[in-house]
Amino acid sequence: MGRNMLNHNVRGIVFDCYNTLLDVKAKESSMSTYERLSNWLLYKGVRINPEELRNKYTGKIMDRFGRSEHEHPEIRVEEVFAEICRENAFWNIDEGHLGFEAAQVFRSSAIRHLDVFPQSSKLLENLKHMPMCIVSNGQRAFSEFELKFLGLYDYFDFVIFSSDFGYRKPDTRLFQTAVEWMGLEPWEVLSIGDQPNNDIYPPESIGMRGMHIHEAWKRYT
CATH class of the missing domain: 1.10.150 (DNA polymerase; domain 1)
Structure with a gap:
């Protein structure tokens, strides 16, 4: 499983957070x-x-x-x-x-509702030997704590929240920052997420690889 990814020269993984790792339902306008x-x-x-x-x-x-x-x-x-x-x-x-x-x-x-997708828990456990980070359109003020109390935070080398930068996905600079912090080339990094317009097409446009979370569940869990 993990070796399959390494055979394709993937040396690092970027995950989206919400609706990829975390199953969330919120009513902020209520x-x-x-x-x-x-x-x-x-x-x-x-x-x-x-x-x-x-x-x-x-x-x-x-x-x-x-x-x-x-x-x-x-x-x-x-x-x-x-x-x-x-x-x-x-x-x-x-x-x-x-x-x-x-x-x-x-x-x-x-x-x-807020919980971890069970398939994503298995995915992270199966890939924990690889460098991993999160790139999220999230607010550090609460998103970081949600990752911590749900037990996911320590899987990642670092977490990038859009609130720290003043811009959000699909801005490719967030992915460029992730690649630089990993010390890898774009083509060595795979982005996994649920929204193609945020998590797949933007990283692919700078030379990264992209995969929908459902496909990652099928391949690596």
């Missing part, structure tokens, strides 16, 4: 998500009703996207919440710390 966060923020010194919270959150994200110099912009969700907390605080707060916490409460309130 008013119930904002109701829970709004109630929690009261205990932290921030008063904002759920509807206004949702409007400010989406509006600030769109504003940041509109001002970005990148074709596929990304934000840091904790910075958005920090700004909202500062504007609506009724006592002195540590906005940076509270923004980070609010991002995690928001995520936990939105999650309806």
